[in-house]
Amino acid sequence: MRKFPSPLAGLTPLLSHLVLLIGAAFILLPFFWMVLTSIRSPSEIFSVSFWPIPREFYGWENYGEAFGMVPLLRFMLNGVIVCLGILVVQLLVAVPAAYALAKLPFAGRRLLFALVVGALCVPMQVLALPLFMGLAEFNLLNTYFAMMLPFFLSVFAIFLFRQTFKSYPDEIIQAARLDGFTELEICWRLVAPSALPAISAFAVFSLVAHWNDLYWPMIVVSDTKLAPPPLGMLFFTNAEAGSNYGALMAGATVLTAPLVVAFLFARRQFIQGITMTGVK
Structure with a gap:
């Protein structure tokens, strides 16, 4: 019996693309x-218009004021130092630890892996108070090390x-073992x-999260x-008292751009890495 194609079969790809769009x-x-707000004049910021070309281009003033009010480049440098x-x-x-859990037979390997999975459920807020007290005891507050310490171990x-x-x-x-490779050489x-x-x-997950x-x-x-970028923006809003939204959005654009550029360069490796590991 001859089967005729469903009239909706041709619409399925269109509907899928429509939902994605x-x-x-x-x-x-x-x-x-x-x-759009970063290049608009103060009089246009609250006008409900998605037209990308403003009536009065105010980008130079907004971006100039953003760089003049707070050290945006310093905030970005701090973010690069902390994230890297x-x-x-x-x-x-993580690489040697994961290699040991995946390829080295030893007693308690399953228990250690269960602890790793369980640690994924522990939020950062639980550890914040004891970590803060320890850093304060050793006079390590207001340092790059203080911002990085809680994240050195990533389960x-x-x-x-x-x-x-x-x-x-x-x-x-x-x-490789027969050829005389050590376990660290095999790993790395x-x-x-x-x-x-x-x-x-x-790397994309880590950089985005900590930036x-x-x-x-x-x-x-x-x-x-x-101050890293998010805290720098908080200082910026305090300096601006929340009044100059054009300069505020200009600063936000400058601090967001590096993440967008980094993801565009690494998008293929990112998608391939996610599909290879089966993490959704």
């Missing part, structure tokens, strides 16, 4: 409005890399390079010179 529009709308410092230590700790990275390393062929590891020279997409995906983190820096930092 609507979702993308809702996600991008705040960013579009932020950039955290990421480097996270990788140095999410250990979990993500362990899922990736489990798929690495055991035969290659056995051959063989297994880790094969997991570069997963490492890239985690946007306001909770912990607001607790341990009170010096404007050490």
Whole structure:
């Protein structure tokens, strides 16, 4: 019996793309409005218009005032130092730990992995008070180290890399051991390079999370010179008293741009890393 194609079969791809376009529009709308506000004059900011060309281009004034009121470049430099410092230590700790959990047979391996999974459920706020008291006791508040310390150990990275390393062929590891490779050499020279997409995906997660983190820096930092981007914007709003929204949105645009650029460069590795590990 001959089957005729459903008349709705051709509409399915169109409906899927329509839903994706609507979702993308809702996600991008705040960013579009932020950039649009940063180039508008004060008289146009509260006008409900999505037309991208303002009647009076006020970008030079808004961006100039944003850079003049607070040290935006210093905030960005602080964010780079903190995010890269955290990421480097996270990788140095998480990669060997994940390799051990994935490929080294030892007593208690399953228990340790269960503890790693359980630690994913512990929020940062639970550890904030004891960490703050310890840093204050050693006079380490208002330092880069204070902002980075709670995030040096990433249980999410250990979990993500362990899922990736489990798929690495055991035969290659056995051959490397016969050739005289140490476990650290196998980890860093063989297994880790094969997991570069997963490492890239985690790097995006880590950089975005800590670039946007306001909770912990607001607790341990009170010096404007050490403020990362979110805390810097808080200082900016205090300086501006919430009146000059054009300059405020200009500052927000400048501090958001590095994340967008970094993600655009790493998007392929990010998507590949997520699909390889099965993390959704």
